[in-house]
Amino acid sequence: MHYRTLGGDQGPRISAMCLGTLPFGTTVDEPTAFAVLDRFAEAGGTFVDTANHYGCWIPGATGDESELLLGRWLRSRGAAGRTVVATKVGARPDPARGSAWPANAEGLGRAAVRAGIDGSLRRLGTDRVDLYYAHPEDRHVPLDETVEALAGLVQDGTVGALGAGGHRTWRLAEARHTAAGRGLPGFRAVQQRHTYLRPRRGLPPDMQGEADEELLDYAAAHPGLTLTGYGTLMAGAYSRTDRPLPERYDHPGSVARLRVLAEVAAECGATVNQVVLAWLMGDAVPVVPVVGVSSVAQLDECLAALDLRLDAVQRARLDTA
Template sequence: MHYRTLGGDQGPRVSAVCLGTLSFGTTVDAPTSFALLDRFAEAGGTFVDTANHCARWVPGARGDESELLLGRWLRSRDAAGRTVVATKVGARPDPARGTGWPANAEGLGAPAVRAGIEGSLRRLGTDRVDLLYAHLDDRRVRLDDTVEALAGLVRDGTVGSLGATDHRTWRLAEARRTAAGRGLPGFRAVQRRHTYLRPRQGLTQDLDMDTDEELLDYAAEHPDLTLLGYGTLMAGAYSRADRPLPERYDHPGSVARLRVLAEVAAECGATVNQVVLAWLMGGPVPVVPVLGVSSPAQLDESLAALDLRLDPVQRARLDTA
């Protein structure tokens, strides 16, 4: 396993890949989820990612399942002290706001932030999380109020570090400036969808935002910000014939990139998935992939990418395809 420090030199030391647990306890059953967490820990993995609303869209699910399962695993393995846990607040449906999501999302007002973290701590069975993401930007609340509410959680020891998920770069930058100007802890991590293929041109950013050049440029100028990527392997679409490309990536521009990706994988004796992960982790702005896996074999394939090194020529071919 390889490691890095989250948020420059001020955050926790984490494994260079993060295990996403979004589907644990719902579409990935409990025994398989425990096996994946055990295998990740055995390989030296220390960084796991959940949220306070995963996976509420699965029929019969409430959104509590991932945090509850992760909490059971942490307790049964006595793993809390050696595991960096990230969760999220802001996107959980609030029945008092109606029935349509995301309009009824709990948001990032101070009461919602406090209630959100209290619920997560209860489900996780802990009194602290290492990283809390503000999930989805909330324009209904003054940015100053959100910054102060999140900083208060760090100040009282409930949260170690702060991050933002699916925020536009200018809003991320403004929140960080606001926090710095008030001497408050601000966002040290940002998570967005990030893979090798580029979304089609002219596509309007939806709630799940793709990493773009603006964010990469901002992260390059701010080494105290760690960039994480979800959806890196497109749910198997790179390697499985039964998984078509997501519509946002299914366009003529992807043809050349897929061809070069396959060529580089053959040269390296690696899978295309491993090349995608190595490309993300070894770029000018290193990305921490959030691995979405549902079997030990998929996890082992992803972990093998940690030792794959692309030479400068291969990386240039991938970048320019």
């Protein structure tokens, strides 16, 4: 395993790859999830990602499932002290706002932020979360209110560091500027959807967002900001014939990139998934990929990417395809 620090030199030490737990407790059952978590820890993985709403869109699920399962694993393995846990607030269904999700998402108001961390700590069975993402952004609440509410969690010791997910770059920058101007803890990490293929142009904005050139430029100029990427392997679409490309990536511009990706994988004796992960981790703005897997075998394939090094020519071919 390789490691880096989160949010600058003063941040906690994290594994260079993060294990996403979105399907754990819903579409991935507990024995399988525990086996994946055990293998990740055995390989030196220390960074895991969850949220207070994961799985809420699955019939019969509430959004509690991922955090509850992760909490059970942390306790059963005595792993809390050696695991950096990230969770999120902002997207959990709030019945008082209606029955349709995501229209009824809790948002990022002061009360929602406080209720969110209280619920996450209870489900995780801990008194502190290492990284707390505001996800997604909430334009219905004054930014000052969200910044102050989140900073208060760091100040009272229930949160170690703050992150933003699904935020436009200008909004991220404004929030960080507001926090700095008031001497408050601000966002030290940002999580966006990020993979090798680029989305088609002209897509309407959604609640998730994309790591675009503007965000990469901003992150390059602010080395104290850690960039984490989810959706990196497009749910298997790079390698599985039964998984078509998501519509946002299924356009003529993807053809050349997929061809070069396959060529580089063959040259390296690697899988296309491994090349995608190596490309992300070795970029000029290194990305911590949040890998979502449903088996130990899938995780092992991802872990092998940690030692894959793309040479300058291969990276240039990938970048310019």
